[in-house]
Amino acid sequence: MSAERLVAEPVNYLTDGWTIRSWLLTHDHKRIGLLYLASITGFFFLGGAAAALIRFNLLTPEGALVSAETYNRLFTMHGIIMVWFFLVPAVPVTLGNFIVPLMIGARDLAFPRLNLFSWYLFMIGGLVALYALFFGGVDTGWTLYTPLSTSYAKGHVVAAVVGIFISGFSSIATGLNFMITIHRLRAPGMTWFRMPLFLWSLYATSVIMVLATPVLAMTLILLSLERLFGIGIFDPALGGDPLLFQHLFWFYSHPAVYIMILPGMGVVSEIVTTFARKKVFGYKFIAWASIAIAVIGFFVWGHHMFVAGQSLYASLVFSILSYLVAVPSAIKVFNWLGTLHKGTIRFDAPMLYALGFIGLFTIGGLTGLFLASLVVDVHVTQTYFIVAHFHYIMVGGMVSAFFGGLHYWWPKITGRIYPEMWGRVAAILIFFGFNLTFFPQFILGYLGMPRRYHSYAPEFQILNILSTAGSTILAAAYLLPLGYLTWSLVWGERAPANPWRATGLEWRTPSPPPTENFAEIPTVTEEAYNYPPPEVAQQHG
Amino acid sequence: MSGWFVPAASSSGIEVDHLFWALLAISTAVMALVFGLMALYVVRYRAGSPIDRGSLAEKSWVFEIAWTSATLLVFLGLFVWGADLYVRLYQPPGGALKLNVVGKQWMWKIEHPAGQREINALHIPVDTPIELIMTSEDVIHDFAIPAFRVKHDVLPGRYETLWFQATRTGDFHLFCTQFCGTDHAAMIGEVDVMTQPDYQHWLDAEAPAETLAAAGAELFRRYGCSGCHEGGSTAKAPVLDGLYGSPVPLEDGRMVTADDRYLRDAIIQPDGERVAGFAPLMPSYAGQIGEEDLFELIAYLKSRAPAKEQP
Numbered sequence: 001m002s003a004e005r006l007v008a009e010p011v012n013y014l015t016d017g018w019t020i021r022s023w024l025l026t027h028d029h030k031r032i033g034l035l036y037l038a039s040i041t042g043f044f045f046l047g048g049a050a051a052a053l054i055r056f057n058l059l060t061p062e063g064a065l066v067s068a069e070t071y072n073r074l075f076t077m078h079g080i081i082m083v084w085f086f087l088v089p090a091v092p093v094t095l096g097n098f099i100v101p102l103m104i105g106a107r108d109l110a111f112p113r114l115n116l117f118s119w120y121l122f123m124i125g126g127l128v129a130l131y132a133l134f135f136g137g138v139d140t141g142w143t144l145y146t147p148l149s150t151s152y153a154k155g156h157v158v159a160a161v162v163g164i165f166i167s168g169f170s171s172i173a174t175g176l177n178f179m180i181t182i183h184r185l186r187a188p189g190m191t192w193f194r195m196p197l198f199l200w201s202l203y204a205t206s207v208i209m210v211l212a213t214p215v216l217a218m219t220l221i222l223l224s225l226e227r228l229f230g231i232g233i234f235d236p237a238l239g240g241d242p243l244l245f246q247h248l249f250w251f252y253s254h255p256a257v258y259i260m261i262l263p264g265m266g267v268v269s270e271i272v273t274t275f276a277r278k279k280v281f282g283y284k285f286i287a288w289a290s291i292a293i294a295v296i297g298f299f300v301w302g303h304h305m306f307v308a309g310q311s312l313y314a315s316l317v318f319s320i321l322s323y324l325v326a327v328p329s330a331i332k333v334f335n336w337l338g339t340l341h342k343g344t345i346r347f348d349a350p351m352l353y354a355l356g357f358i359g360l361f362t363i364g365g366l367t368g369l370f371l372a373s374l375v376v377d378v379h380v381t382q383t384y385f386i387v388a389h390f391h392y393i394m395v396g397g398m399v400s401a402f403f404g405g406l407h408y409w410w411p412k413i414t415g416r417i418y419p420e421m422w423g424r425v426a427a428i429l430i431f432f433g434f435n436l437t438f439f440p441q442f443i444l445g446y447l448g449m450p451r452r453y454h455s456y457a458p459e460f461q462i463l464n465i466l467s468t469a470g471s472t473i474l475a476a477a478y479l480l481p482l483g484y485l486t487w488s489l490v491w492g493e494r495a496p497a498n499p500w501r502a503t504g505l506e507w508r509t510p511s512p513p514p515t516e517n518f519a520e521i522p523t524v525t526e527e528a529y530n531y532p533p534p535e536v537a538q539q540h541g
Numbered sequence: 542m543s544g545w546f547v548p549a550a551s552s553s554g555i556e557v558d559h560l561f562w563a564l565l566a567i568s569t570a571v572m573a574l575v576f577g578l579m580a581l582y583v584v585r586y587r588a589g590s591p592i593d594r595g596s597l598a599e600k601s602w603v604f605e606i607a608w609t610s611a612t613l614l615v616f617l618g619l620f621v622w623g624a625d626l627y628v629r630l631y632q633p634p635g636g637a638l639k640l641n642v643v644g645k646q647w648m649w650k651i652e653h654p655a656g657q658r659e660i661n662a663l664h665i666p667v668d669t670p671i672e673l674i675m676t677s678e679d680v681i682h683d684f685a686i687p688a689f690r691v692k693h694d695v696l697p698g699r700y701e702t703l704w705f706q707a708t709r710t711g712d713f714h715l716f717c718t719q720f721c722g723t724d725h726a727a728m729i730g731e732v733d734v735m736t737q738p739d740y741q742h743w744l745d746a747e748a749p750a751e752t753l754a755a756a757g758a759e760l761f762r763r764y765g766c767s768g769c770h771e772g773g774s775t776a777k778a779p780v781l782d783g784l785y786g787s788p789v790p791l792e793d794g795r796m797v798t799a800d801d802r803y804l805r806d807a808i809i810q811p812d813g814e815r816v817a818g819f820a821p822l823m824p825s826y827a828g829q830i831g832e833e834d835l836f837e838l839i840a841y842l843k844s845r846a847p848a849k850e851q852p
Contacts, residue, residue, distance in 0.1 A: 034808050069723050140718045147697065148680040152646070152722055236698025237828070242681055243696070276586070307683065308694045309701050312631050316624050323616035330612045331605070333575060338604065340582040347583070362575050366568040369616070373623030373636060375557045375630060376564060379690040380684060382718035389852040446561075448687025450718040456712060488579035 012415065012512040027112035028515055035119050040086050040094060041482070043126065047081035048478065050074045052357060055437075055471040058464045063455045071454040072139035073155070080133065084164050085126050087394055091263035093122070093174055095405045096202050100178060102506035102513060103196055105187025105522045110180040118173035121166055128459055132156035141452060143253075146234035146245040151228040154265040154475035158227055167218075168213045171259075173531055175209030178202055187505065188523035191289070196504055196528045197280065200287040201266025204294035208255045208262075216252035219245065234236070246308055249480045250301035250472025261361075261393055264401030265332055268354045271404050272336050273529045274502040275351035276343025280529050282335040288327035296325040296386070296408070306377045314324025315374060321365075322372035329365050333358060349423025353404030356431040360396025362391060367442065385445025388438045396434050403430070403481060410485065411499045415512040416492030422484040429477035436470025503529055543772070547688070550709040553630050554690035560622055575693070583650065622742050633704035637672035638665070641753075641836040642696040644675065644682035647724035652836055656749040656756065661730030663709060663715060666740035672704040675764045675803050683719035686732055694719055698809075700802045707734040757841025759835050764826070767800065778823065779816050785846035786838075790817040 007384070009015075013030045023031055053074050057065040066074065097115065101108050109115050136156035140149040146169065149157050180204050184196070223245070225231045232238025234245040273280045280286065288330075302310055302318030333347055336358055345351070367389040370376045403426075410418050440463040445451075449460045498507035509518050549555050585592060619828040640663075648775055651659050665671050675684055677697040683691030684703060695705040717728035735743060749796035784799050792815040797803055806813055808830065811823035828836070 058702075067724060072720075072723060072725070118657065124675075139723065143720075145681060145720070148720070148722060148780055152680050181588055209659065235697070241567050277588075285605050306627075308681075309691050309696055309699070315627065318623060319627075320617075320620050323620050326616065327609065327612050334604070334608045337575065337578050337582070338601070340579065340586065342586050343582070343586045344594070345586050346588045352639060355583070358579065359576060362572060363568075366571055367633070369568070369619060370561070370564050373560060373564065373619055374555075374627035375623050375690075376561050377560070378627070378630070379554075379557055382685070382692065383687075447558065448685070448714060448717045450726075452720040455726045457729075 010510065011514065012510065013515045014512050016417070016515045021236060025116070027108070027116060029101050029109045029115060030409075030413075030473035030513065030515075030517075032115050033094050033096075036089065036093040036097060036122070039119075039123060039126065040090055043081050043085040044478075045482075046130075047078050047086055048475065049355070050078035050081070052475055054078060054472065055468040056433075057454065058456070059468050061456050061458045061461055066454075068454040069139065072141075072452070073133070073137035075452060076141055079134045080129060080138070080160060082394075083256070084140055084167055086131065087260040088171060089122065089167075089174075090260075090398070090402050091267060091405060092178070092202060092205060092259075093118075093170075093387065095402075095409060096178065096263060097174075097269065099506055100181060100199065100202060101185070101410060102412075102509065103199060103504060103519055104182065104185060104190055105505045105518065105524065106117045106181065106185035107521075109177045109182055111177050114173050114177055118177070121170035122172065125163045125165070125167025125170065127163070128166060129160050132159035138184045143249065144223065146223065146226070146240070146242050147237070151235045151237065152221060153458055154250075158224050161224055165217055165220045168217050171209045171213045175213075178206040179210065182206075187522055188522055191376035191507075193284065193526075194524055194527050195287075197269035197283070197286050197290075198266035201262045201269070201290045201538040204290040205259050205262045208259050208294050208297065210433075212252045212255040212259070215248060216256075219248040219252065222248070243305070243309060246305055247301065250304045251298075254301040254304065255294075255297045257390075257393070259292050260398050262293060263288065263289065264357065264361075264398040266399045267405035267408070268336065268357050269332075271350045271354040271408050271444075271503070272339050272358075273531070274408070274500050275346045275348060275354070276340050277346075277501075277531045278339060278343040278529075279527075279531055280335070281338030281530070282331075282340070286330055286335050289331045291323060292328040295319065296328075300325050303377070306374055307381055319372055319374050323369070326365060326368060329361075333362055333365075343428060347424070348407075349418070349427050350404045350408035352424055352427035353400045353407065353430075356427060357397055357400040360392050360400060360431070360434065364392030364397055367392065370467050380445050380452060383445035384441040384449050384451055388445060389453050390436045391441075395528050396438070400427075400430065400434075403427070406481070406485075408500070409506070410488070411505055412496030412513070414489055414492070415495050415510075416488045417462055417495050417499065418488040419484050419493060422480060426477055426480040426484075429473060429480070433470050433473030433475075433477050437467050437474050438470070440464075440466045440470075460528060492524065503531065549688065549690050550707055550711070550713060551686075551689035551691065552706040552708055553626070554688070554705070555708070556626055557690040558763055560619075560626065563622070564619065567619075574644055582678075603730050630704075633672040634670050637670035637704055639672045639674060640665075641833075642673045642675040642684060643678060643832045643836070644678065644717070644721075644728075645678040646686070646722050647717070647728040648835065649684070649717075649728065649730050650845045652753060652833065653744070655744060655842065656752040657744060657747040658749070659747075661715070662729075664731065664740065664743050665732065665734055666737050667707050667710050667734050669737075670706045672702055674713075674836075675701050675703060676805075678832050680721045681719050682717045682721050682728065685716045685718040687716070688713040688732075692718055700805055707732075710734045710736055710739075710807065713749060753837050753840035753842075754844035757837035757839070757842075757844075760830075761841055762832060764834075764838075766838070770817060771825070779819060781842055781845060784848045785843045787846070789814075791815065792817050792819075801839055804842055805835055808835065808838065 057063050138155045138157055138160045140153045164207040222233050226233045232240040234240040234242050300322045303313050303322045306315050407423050444463045495511050505522055549558050590649045643650040649661050651663050675695045677695045682695040684695050689705045691705050713732040715730040715732050761785055772783050788796050789799050809827045
């Protein structure tokens with residue numbers, strides 16, 4: 001077998017051109033996905049380094065490491081990098097870019113050049129933001145609240161904002177590309193309700209990207225106008241309204257939370273069915289839940305403003321809508337459990353990540369109920385309770401799903417098998433390290449410790465030490481995959497076309513796929529996840 | 542551990558805690574269900590297990606409707622519970638002791654009606670409703686007292702209010718919880734809840750030369766307000782005697798109550814809510830009068846309406 005491959009290994013997308021130019025000017029969605037993967041990995045570790053410094057500073061009540069000014073810049077850097085340059089793009093532009101055309105049986109996305117252009121926009125935006133954050137710094141927090149950001153903050157606020165603004169267009173381009181691809185390029189027989197759920201979640205994500213991101217762009221323009229030219233929009237001293245900024249900002253940034261988590265939910269749906277070897281429970285409910293989240297998610301932004309001075313009635317309405325948006329998330333969790341029921345469950349690394357996601361996302365979602373309930377929000381908002389809550393969703397949930405998806409599709413992407421034992425060790429370490437880092441923060445928040453504090457009251461120290469201890473485990477656990485996945489690129493076992501014996505068109509083409517994805521466009525004749533799949537080797541594709 | 546979960550030290554805070562513990566109980570139950578089922582299924586239906594998986598056909602609609610409606614019901618109940626408390630927390634009771642709060646980078650300034658001033662400290666009597674009228678001189682701050690389970694943003698250019706009633710004496714943390722720049726973490730203080738006699742002693746010991754209203758009376762002349770609003774010249778400007786707390790008919794036909802917010806806005810932007818029957822002659826004082834002076838002016842106006850303390 002191996003001798004045969006040495007003789008006549010078919011050209012795949014990785015071996016189809018070796019020059020730097022063939023990568024930087026590629027129109028192949030798979031190569032662009034890898035360009036993005038390299039970029040967001042860089043951003044992830046930069047943002048993570050900032051987080052590590054934050055945690056170490058909080059080892060002592062007076063601040064162990066850095067000055068207040070540096071501390072404020074660190075958490076701003078952490079937030080801006082992680083939100084806009086890791087979490088928002090993470091799954092869509094890497095796994096999505098790579099897998100969407102394969103999953104629907106297409107040769108590429110609808111607009112390959114736009115796809116490449118979006119990567120350049122992302123990189124330009126990212127580099128401008130990094131310039132702002134590293135050469136001058138920004139100390140507003142990622143939320144950029146006015147009038148602090150427009151009239152008082154020192155540092156490179158406008159440059160950071162320009163970076164975010166530019167990368168926003170990369171989001172819009174990606175969203176458009178996915179929507180049109182899913183509408184127009186599905187393989188024959190791939191009806192909407194035969195699509196894998198990952199596609200439904202990415203479709204919902206794309207709708208939000210296209211509709212919400214322009215609002216962020218406008219908001220950032222207004223912010224820059226006020227900061228640069230003193231045009232009174234948000235600062236009351238100039239005749240503006242500071243709450244207007246918060247309304248506009250959260251009108252984007254709350255839906256953006258769903259941009260971050262919906263793709264993760266899609267990944268988990270794929271993994272759970274594959275490793276339970278069973279048709280997904282409640283396919284249509286999971287699919288429509290994604291759409292419901294995307295729609296209702298546009299009408300809950302005011303729950304960030306229960307103590308900000310918005311009207312009583314607005315707060316009541318936003319409270320009940322926030323409960324409503326939690327219903328489709330609950331539906332998904334129950335359906336994943338239903339899928340496990342009577343399955344034939346294997347515990348490969350992707351499944352461990354997916355199970356971790358379900359647990360951590362559930363904790364994040366339940367603590368969201370505390371925040372939707374008005375008075376409890378009044379007590380715990382702007383404390384470490386909030387920090388813990390959204391890290392359970394974003395890091396415990398989303399980052400776990402990203403790693404799960406990365407391991408799941410790694411054989412397809414690279415043509416290599418990652419070392420399974422290391423994968424499991426990392427998944428388990430991440431789960432425990434994460435909980436040790438963030439669970440104590442719920443208690444800290446209930447006790448009243450405010451977020452974004454460089455120093456704190458002495459009675460909060462024990463819980464902070466626990467959290468920092470957890471973060472060292474988490475950091476090590478995140479470095480592991482960087483090591484063994486890179487190792488597998490060279491020494492990993494060669495992957496067959498369908499190592500997990502999964503359904504789905506992406507497994508019906510060799511690993512790694514040829515540049516044109518499929519020698520012949522497949523025809524779909526059945527629903528997704530029709531396990532157990534026919535035991536026909538599809539290796540000759 | 543024992544020091545961690547101290548009950549709230551305010552009347553509303555105790556009710557907030559009840560809802561918090563209920564939420565915690567529900568969350569724990571749901572987590573037990575989710576983690577329990579997950580553990581049960583992955584063990585029972587692991588790939589190596591020979592267990593009979595029976596027919597795979599499952600009635601998914603019944604389950605979907607059951608868990609969706611159960612979730613909705615629980616959520617609605619939680620909403621009503623939280624909303625009821627929030628509505629009550631939103632509206633200060635009549636007869637509250639009103640204190641002024643000015644936030645600035647990076648300190649809290651507090652003014653008592655009799656003229657006592659303090660910085661990064663708040664002395665209040667126990668078992669008395671306290672209403673804070675708060676504003677900021679620069680960016681958005683947030684006045685938070687975790688032990689009372691209350692916090693509210695303090696905005697520049699407007700008055701926000703926050704009320705509570707302490708139920709225990711002692712010292713409690715006061716934090717700024719809206720990120721406000723470099724020394725945000727140093728914008729902290731102490732709330733000292735005292736018995737009534739102790740509070741009276743404190744007031745006496747700190748008694749200043751003049752009350753807020755007396756200081757406001759001086760400002761009323763210094764800023765030239767008296768030129769139009771005093772004595773015989775009332776054709777040009779409304780009389781201010783008895784104004785505080787009374788209804789004011791506006792030029793645009795609306796009726797508003799002359800409370801702290803209205804008076805502040807009327808000084809800063811006189812044309813915004815102009816009194817019916819008066820020409821727009823008054824200049825804007827935006828940027829001319831500091832927040833503490835504004836509080837004193839309003840205290841003075843308040844003192845000219847002794848019968849109507851409560852708007």
